[in-house]
Amino acid sequence: MFVVRPIQQKDYADLLAIAVESGHGFTSLPVNEELIANKINNAEKSFKEDVGDAPCDHGYLFVMEDTETGKIMGTSGIESSVGLNDAFYHYHISKVVHNSRELNVYNTAEILTLCNDYTGASELCTLFLREPYRQGINGRVLSKCRFLFLAQNKSRFSDTVIAEMRGVSNDNGDSPFWKWLEDNFFSLDFPTADYLTGIGQKVFIAELMPKYPVYVNLLSQAAQDVIGKVHENTAPALNLLKSEGFSWKGYVDIFDAGPTVEADLSQIRSVQNSELYTVEIVDQLTGEDYIMLSNLEVELFRATAVIAQLDETLQTIKITQEIAEILKVSAGKQVRAVKLI
Structure with missing residues (x-):
């Protein structure tokens, strides 16, 4: 048997181990002892506080515990309202038209525009099931149990729920999409940029990100090929969310170009049913x-x-x-x- 419950101080060592096991690209849980401790403190505070009628900047972190052994099998979380204290960046994919009637030329091009469109949305985050427990219904329950919490506590959350899916990167943490940004704008490798974002140091994004829309066809072919694609380990999580009614509206992560999917809280299948x-x-x-x-x-x-x-x-x-x-x-x-x- 297992139980999913709010995280507690006693789970610190396990959460730190999960941060290590999760590897590169798991932005919401960087390997930082102070940050891990703060996440647990914030979660305990969030579960205790009465939020009234409006969502607050709270983080709800859960763990799945083996009731027979007491071992922590994995973790998952919900952020009630993202971007209220720190800017929450995405790239949005859209199209522009280059048209000349005189020359009879009509071309369309995709562009990436930096935005903060999901500010205030609730976010499903920090989903990680440890290797020994990746079997049976464990992964589905660890993810979907959050929908029961959402359904019972709607006043704590936004009407829009999103989930950022990890994009393509290799075992060394190299992201083809970030490699193009690194070469042209940042001079920081992907693991470093990802870590800085995870610990809340996001000022460099506003300082160094290209200020104007980026034409997709100007990126390297390797970067273009991974836009909107997920890491192979993330594909099951994406399929699970799609089965719940989540869809992709063209928003991607600014570091690895992984897709961000969204759903109306009341229309999520497990919430609705x-x-x-x-x-x-x-x-x-x-x-x-x-x-x-x-x-x-x-x-x-x-x-x-x-x-x-x-x-x-x-x-x-x-x-x-x-x-x-x-x-x-x-x-x-x-x-x-x-x-x-």
């Missing part, structure tokens, strides 16, 4: 489908997935006492649940 069910305690689980379920708490949020029986007419769910204890609920209490796909 999740319902509240009353708990019934049984001795043995029955059913054919995996059900993802969580309690209705914030600071004491707990989520898991089991093969369970949902009664959609009576709005009840049958679970064992063991699962109820994991979720910190009891008979007669409500949980939020949805079929896992």
